Amino acid sequence: xxxxxxxxxxxxxxxxxxxxxxxxxxxxxxxxxxxxxxxxxxxxxxxxxxxxxxxxxxxxxxxxxxxxxxxxxxxxxxxxxxxxxxxxxxxxxxxxxxxxxxxxxxxxxxxxxxxxxxxxxxxxxxxxxxxxxxxxxxxxxxxxxxxxxxxxxxxxxxxxxxxxxxxxxxxxxxxxxxxxxxxxxxxxxxxxxxxxxxxxxxxxxxxxxxxxxxxxxxxxxxxxxxxxxxxxxxxxxxxxxxxxxxxxxxxxxxxxxxxxxxxxxxxxxxxxxxxxxxxxxxxxxxxxxxxxxxxxxxxxxxxxxxxxxxxxxxxxxxxxxxxxxxxxxxxxxxxxxxxxxxxxxxxxxxxx
Amino acid sequence: xxxxxxxxxxxxxxxxxxxxxxxxxxxxxxxxxxxxxxxxxxxxxxxxxxxxxxxxxxxxxxxxxxxxxxxxxxxxxxxxxxxxxxxxxxxxxxxxxxxxxxxxxxxxxxxxxxxxxxxxxxxxxxxxxxxxxxxxxxxxxxxxxxxxxxxxxxxxxxxxxxxxxxxxxxxxxxxxxxxxxxxxxxxxxxxxxxxxxxxxxxxxxxxxxxxxxxxxxxxxxxxxxxxxxxxxxxxxxxxxxxxxxxxxxxxxxxxxxxxxxxxxxxxxxxxxxxxxxxxxxxxxxxxxxxxxxxxxxxxxxxxxxxx
Numbered sequence: 001x002x003x004x005x006x007x008x009x010x011x012x013x014x015x016x017x018x019x020x021x022x023x024x025x026x027x028x029x030x031x032x033x034x035x036x037x038x039x040x041x042x043x044x045x046x047x048x049x050x051x052x053x054x055x056x057x058x059x060x061x062x063x064x065x066x067x068x069x070x071x072x073x074x075x076x077x078x079x080x081x082x083x084x085x086x087x088x089x090x091x092x093x094x095x096x097x098x099x100x101x102x103x104x105x106x107x108x109x110x111x112x113x114x115x116x117x118x119x120x121x122x123x124x125x126x127x128x129x130x131x132x133x134x135x136x137x138x139x140x141x142x143x144x145x146x147x148x149x150x151x152x153x154x155x156x157x158x159x160x161x162x163x164x165x166x167x168x169x170x171x172x173x174x175x176x177x178x179x180x181x182x183x184x185x186x187x188x189x190x191x192x193x194x195x196x197x198x199x200x201x202x203x204x205x206x207x208x209x210x211x212x213x214x215x216x217x218x219x220x221x222x223x224x225x226x227x228x229x230x231x232x233x234x235x236x237x238x239x240x241x242x243x244x245x246x247x248x249x250x251x252x253x254x255x256x257x258x259x260x261x262x263x264x265x266x267x268x269x270x271x272x273x274x275x276x277x278x279x280x281x282x283x284x285x286x287x288x289x290x291x292x293x294x295x296x297x298x299x300x301x302x303x304x305x306x307x308x309x310x311x312x313x314x315x316x317x318x319x320x321x322x323x324x325x326x327x328x329x330x331x332x333x334x335x336x337x338x339x340x341x342x343x344x345x346x347x348x349x350x351x352x
Numbered sequence: 353x354x355x356x357x358x359x360x361x362x363x364x365x366x367x368x369x370x371x372x373x374x375x376x377x378x379x380x381x382x383x384x385x386x387x388x389x390x391x392x393x394x395x396x397x398x399x400x401x402x403x404x405x406x407x408x409x410x411x412x413x414x415x416x417x418x419x420x421x422x423x424x425x426x427x428x429x430x431x432x433x434x435x436x437x438x439x440x441x442x443x444x445x446x447x448x449x450x451x452x453x454x455x456x457x458x459x460x461x462x463x464x465x466x467x468x469x470x471x472x473x474x475x476x477x478x479x480x481x482x483x484x485x486x487x488x489x490x491x492x493x494x495x496x497x498x499x500x501x502x503x504x505x506x507x508x509x510x511x512x513x514x515x516x517x518x519x520x521x522x523x524x525x526x527x528x529x530x531x532x533x534x535x536x537x538x539x540x541x542x543x544x545x546x547x548x549x550x551x552x553x554x555x556x557x558x559x560x561x562x563x564x565x566x567x568x569x570x571x572x573x574x575x576x577x578x579x580x581x582x583x584x585x586x587x588x589x590x591x592x593x594x595x596x597x598x599x600x601x602x603x604x605x606x607x608x609x610x611x612x613x614x615x616x617x618x619x620x621x622x623x624x625x626x627x628x629x630x631x632x633x634x635x636x637x638x639x640x641x642x643x644x645x646x647x648x649x650x651x652x653x654x655x656x657x658x659x
Contacts, residue, residue, distance in 0.1 A: 113564075
């Protein structure tokens with residue numbers, strides 16, 4: 001009896017993702033900002049997970065809490081004013097919110113990396129790109145200046161920047177927008193992290209360059225078998241690269257679904273509204289649909305479902321009860337894997 | 353870069369000519385007769401006065417006097433006082449001590465100012481920040497002679513930490529005047545650094561630096577401070593010139609035989625050649641300091657390129 005107990009206590013050596021533990025799991029995450037105007041509840045109980053090689057797209061308007069969630073995962077929230085009153089962020093099964101500052105710093109950049117939206121303002125204007133890329137190796141891998149520079153050139157080659165060796169000493173303003181975003185991607189990739197968070201990586205780019213950059217990101221993700229969290233408000237970008245989607249509204253996830261399911265059959269009125277507001281060539285000449293109203297002020301979200309003032313289907317229950325994320329099923333009750341909707345009337349929305 | 357430097361040096365010539373001409377006109381516009389000043393209370397002997405006026409070209413029209421003077425300056429001759437002393441002599445006697453004093457003050461304001469500003473910005477709204485805000489407000493509001501006297505009384509006399517008056521054999525004797533001279537500028541530098549630093553700490557690239565997993569120290573020094581330094585360097589450069597010429601009160605207070613005191617005395621005695629000589633040197637220092645600042649910009653910020 002005692003012998004068995006003892007052996008059971010020893011945890012098996014764990015390989016990343018091999019035991020079914022997802023790479024990253026966010027559980028019931030809450031983030032609040034304490035300001036003079038009151039407490040802004042930016043994130044209200046978000047749950048999602050990403051496995052190695054998987055792409056999760058987080059979709060939502062500005063202010064829906066998608067970037068704040070990402071920053072909480074990275075550990076780059078300004079605290080104060082931000083606080084995390086509740087929740088867990090499990091990385092390889094370990095709660096990062098319980099780690100020391102130094103432990104988290106070591107994870108940042110080397111095991112979880114982030115790509116920011118505007119590469120021009122996100123790269124330091126007074127340091128050469130070679131220096132900024134090489135810094136990753138010098139800080140996390142203790143390489144010399146010379147070795148770091150060689151690595152930087154290698155990285156620039158990898159993200160297909162022409163004449164990398166000649167341009168390694170150039171400064172961010174000397175690159176075009178697309179090239180700058182490639183440098184951001186190279187910086188995130190530098191230490192081959194397990195997870196990359198891309199916060200609207202293509203928003204600041206023009207459409208042709210957007211496609212190139214997304215393709216590059218997808219290729220590199222496949223090559224390294226990384227998890228990717230893609231934060232965006234662009235439904236067009238998501239369709240090609242994501243495996244699953246989480247739609248956020250007012251700090252909550254209102255719908256989750258595998259990517260093509262969501263486009264075919266949205267189960268939340270908000271998602272439907274988003275899809276209907278994509279301009280389509282076959283509806284040329286007609287007025288473009290827009291969701292009425294504005295996203296709620298996070299210091300005073302409406303009672304009940306936060307979307308109720310803008311929802312065309314809102315009933316009395318929507319103004320009083322906050323809907324949980326209900327599992328979504330087929331009309332006959334057949335299971336739809338990975339689907340959920342935080343709407344009291346999800347059945348009517350998906351099947352009706 | 354080389355071409356830019358040459359262009360800037362060429363541009364300095366009209367600045368120098370214009371400024372010296374202006375000061376020339378101003379000095380000669382002052383009421384009072386320099387030759388009469390030599391004689392003091394008594395009436396000057398008209399014959400001797402006439403000879404002296406001839407000797408110092410005082411009867412020539414102003415522009416001729418100016419050309420004559422500038423001709424001398426270009427060959428390194430700053431002329432002589434009406435008592436026959438070479439102006440270059442006086443300046444070589446006065447400038448070294450002033451330069452020492454200015455450099456001490458410059459070091460104090462740069463090092464302490466930037467350090468205090470950075471620490472205030474990092475602890476924004478906290479105790480240290482408030483201390484910095486209040487003490488800098490105090491430093492800029494109190495006139496330098498009050499500050500100097502208080503410093504002499506407390507640091508010098510009561511606690512006996514530093515010498516209170518200048519002694520040419522004791523380099524430490526310039527420390528207290530250096531600190532007093534630096535005080536107001538130091539307060540400005542502190543506030544400037546604080547604001548500039550708070551702005552850069554909010555910048556996206558600082559967030560990127562944190563997301564890269566760099567140490568806090570590296571984020572602050574390499575990524576934030578490098579960017580925050582640009583306005584500070586501008587102020588420091590302009591202030592270097594001011595420290596050299598504007599130390600009249602501090603010099604008087606600590607009994608330092610520097611340029612400021614000499615300048616004040618010469619204006620009083622209508623020693624036009626000395627005033628013009630010193631001012632010309634100060635203009636040169638200003639021009640040089642500004643040029644260095646502009647060149648430093650390019651070093652600090654690669655977006656600025658000179659062609």
